[in-house]
Amino acid sequence: MKIQTLVLIAGLCALAACERSGETQGKARTITVKGSDTMVDLGARWSQVYMHHNPAVTVQITGGGSGTGIKALIDGQTDICQASRPMTDKEKDFARARWKKEVVETPVALDGLAVFVNEQNPINELSLAQLEGVYRGKINDWKELGGSPGPIIRYGRNTSSGTHIYFKEHVLKNKEFATDVQALAGTAAVINGISQDIHGIGYGGIGYAKGVKAVRVRESADAPAYDPSIENVISGKYPISRKLYFYTLGEPQGDIRSFIDWVLSDEGQKVCEQVGYYPLPKRSA
Amino acid sequence: MRTGRLLSSPEEERLTRPSPFARRAARGSIADVLAAWTIKICATLAIASLVLIFVFIGREALPILTSEELHEEVDVPRLFLPQPGEEGGSEFAWRPVSTPPRFSILPLFVGTLKATLIALLIAIPLAVGAAIFTSEFAPSLAREIIKPSIEILAGIPSVVIGFFVLMVLAGWLQSVFGWTFRLNAVTAGVGLSLAVIPIVYTVSEDALSSVPQTYREGSIAMGATRWQTAWRIALPAASPGILAACVLGFGRAVGETMIVLMASGNAAVLSFAPTDSILTFSAAIASELGDAVHGGAHYHVLFFIGAFLFVLTFVTNLAGQWWVTRLGRKLRGELVYVPTMPSPHVATGPGDA
Numbered sequence: 001m002k003i004q005t006l007v008l009i010a011g012l013c014a015l016a017a018c019e020r021s022g023e024t025q026g027k028a029r030t031i032t033v034k035g036s037d038t039m040v041d042l043g044a045r046w047s048q049v050y051m052h053h054n055p056a057v058t059v060q061i062t063g064g065g066s067g068t069g070i071k072a073l074i075d076g077q078t079d080i081c082q083a084s085r086p087m088t089d090k091e092k093d094f095a096r097a098r099w100k101k102e103v104v105e106t107p108v109a110l111d112g113l114a115v116f117v118n119e120q121n122p123i124n125e126l127s128l129a130q131l132e133g134v135y136r137g138k139i140n141d142w143k144e145l146g147g148s149p150g151p152i153i154r155y156g157r158n159t160s161s162g163t164h165i166y167f168k169e170h171v172l173k174n175k176e177f178a179t180d181v182q183a184l185a186g187t188a189a190v191i192n193g194i195s196q197d198i199h200g201i202g203y204g205g206i207g208y209a210k211g212v213k214a215v216r217v218r219e220s221a222d223a224p225a226y227d228p229s230i231e232n233v234i235s236g237k238y239p240i241s242r243k244l245y246f247y248t249l250g251e252p253q254g255d256i257r258s259f260i261d262w263v264l265s266d267e268g269q270k271v272c273e274q275v276g277y278y279p280l281p282k283r284s285a
Numbered sequence: 286m287r288t289g290r291l292l293s294s295p296e297e298e299r300l301t302r303p304s305p306f307a308r309r310a311a312r313g314s315i316a317d318v319l320a321a322w323t324i325k326i327c328a329t330l331a332i333a334s335l336v337l338i339f340v341f342i343g344r345e346a347l348p349i350l351t352s353e354e355l356h357e358e359v360d361v362p363r364l365f366l367p368q369p370g371e372e373g374g375s376e377f378a379w380r381p382v383s384t385p386p387r388f389s390i391l392p393l394f395v396g397t398l399k400a401t402l403i404a405l406l407i408a409i410p411l412a413v414g415a416a417i418f419t420s421e422f423a424p425s426l427a428r429e430i431i432k433p434s435i436e437i438l439a440g441i442p443s444v445v446i447g448f449f450v451l452m453v454l455a456g457w458l459q460s461v462f463g464w465t466f467r468l469n470a471v472t473a474g475v476g477l478s479l480a481v482i483p484i485v486y487t488v489s490e491d492a493l494s495s496v497p498q499t500y501r502e503g504s505i506a507m508g509a510t511r512w513q514t515a516w517r518i519a520l521p522a523a524s525p526g527i528l529a530a531c532v533l534g535f536g537r538a539v540g541e542t543m544i545v546l547m548a549s550g551n552a553a554v555l556s557f558a559p560t561d562s563i564l565t566f567s568a569a570i571a572s573e574l575g576d577a578v579h580g581g582a583h584y585h586v587l588f589f590i591g592a593f594l595f596v597l598t599f600v601t602n603l604a605g606q607w608w609v610t611r612l613g614r615k616l617r618g619e620l621v622y623v624p625t626m627p628s629p630h631v632a633t634g635p636g637d638a
């Protein structure tokens with residue numbers, strides 16, 4: 001009996017030792033899209049409308065954060081990665097080393113990275129320098145920003161979020177967040193937190209603003225403050241706007257190509273506005 | 286006990302040897318053999334999965350101890366000792382995605398301990414109190430209702446509990462106590478206690494029910510009140526089981542992920558104040574493993590944390606088991622110290638020859 005038990009265990013170990021081989025890309029009629037939580041609603045709406053027009057294709061959208069999507073692309077577990085931040089050179093090197101293909105970046109929408117405060121907060125405008133001070137832990141009380149006295153409770157995203165990385169690079173100039181920034185799982189959780197906390201401040205994609213207000217942001221102390229409306233984001237006046245991307249390994253083929261082309265078409269771009277994001281500026285004919 | 290063959294003559298051997306038919310019947314029918322094999326496979330799979338999980342985690346965590354290449358970014362001292370901070374001075378910081386990354390485990394360890402301790406401080410008195418009530422004082426109809434109700438609490442998915450705490454309880458607690466941070470160790474602890482109470486209750490209640498009724502009857506016959514009986518007789522008699530329940534509760538609280546992920550704020554703050562946000566081991570692994578590049582330093586550190594958690598729970602369970610067994614033996618009187626007495630001197634008095 002002992003020999004048989006040992007053989008059984010050895011068989012299971014052998015199974016566990018097998019490496020999982022990556023999925024082949026662009027085959028079958030299912031397209032997997034994985035990544036940014038900022039873009040997950042947008043991706044879901046795109047996939048709904050696209051599948052309505054093309055019933056033979058299934059488009060599967062998963063969130064998890066831009067970092068998770070990029071890692072899935074590098075590991076070959078998704079066809080398209082949706083990201084709210086650009087891929088770093090290191091990540092592109094990983095992908096190139098593994099698959100011998102260049103990563104292709106396709107901007108698909110625009111987003112104004114909004115800064116949210118509770119609706120009852122008297123503050124309506126902030127400068128980038130003030131934002132940096134708040135999130136680095138240098139400014140800790142609302143009265144330093146011109147509001148009523150109270151501690152500033154910082155809400156943010158966790159490290160797999162492209163929004164988190166983008167905010168760190170562009171607002172904090174790559175310096176560290178304060179240690180007490182609450183890392184929540186998605187922009188919706190950030191919004192929920194701020195709507196219940198009058199001392200809260202948070203950041204996230206403009207598409208999620210419900211029950212909170214987005215402050216106007218000025219680039220420096222003497223520049224005019226702009227709110228993240230569509231005109232300000234497209235014209236670049238709003239200082240923290242960003243592109244939202246689709247990444248694929250190599251040029252997209254077949255069904256993936258058709259999906260991405262549709263997303264970039266007029267019809268796909270109109271869907272952006274329905275979800276609360278902004279379409280890419282139209283190329284002049 | 287030595288088994289030996291009784292001496293018998295060859296004649297007796299031949300007559301008493303089982304016939305081929307009897308031997309075949311003793312081996313069992315095909316169905317029996319099949320059933321036996323299925324059960325063996327199930328048992329082997331259960332044990333093997335446990336072993337394989339530990340092997341997998343250990344294999345991914347091992348480079349922290351052995352790989353020279355990894356030691357440039359992170360090694361065991363850097364996990365536990367203070368490191369130079371961003372603006373001078375030394376600090377314990379968990380910043381896995383900065384340049385350069387900081388991997389101090391201490392904020393996570395303190396955070397996990399805070400949440401677990403708060404959860405146990407709330408859950409154990411409530412659960413053991415409920416167990417004493419339902420087994421000692423409640424009329425049997427009440428017991429029939431209360432016991433299943435608390436056990437249903439065990440069936441609530443932890444994500445639902447976490448959601449409830451995040452949406453309802455955290456705001457309410459903050460409006461009552463006026464804390465700075467809405468999501469902190471206390472809210473996470475309260476959520477965890479909701480998950481721990483049913484486990485501690487069920488096992489404690491079983492332990493209290495299995496105290497022989499004769500103990501209680503004897504105590505009441507001696508003139509004790511019901512409360513005295515419950516507190517001084519039944520509870521100590523059931524203490525091995527109640528202790529085992531507490532150890533199980535600790536294991537559940539330490540490993541619970543979803544509740545802390547939603548209700549604790551996930552900020553790796555090193556402080557002993559319960560009203561500060563925390564990042565626990567399980568929440569760190571859950572939120573960061575998704576984007577840790579396979580084979581990088583962050584990836585191996587997260588697996589190291591997983592192995593650490595595994596070993597911590599394992600050691601606590603072992604210690605609990607040991608203590609429970611020892612307590613059981615003490616209660617049964619097996620650990621009594623009996624001094625050897627000198628043999629009595631039998632005096633031979635005058636008159637005995």
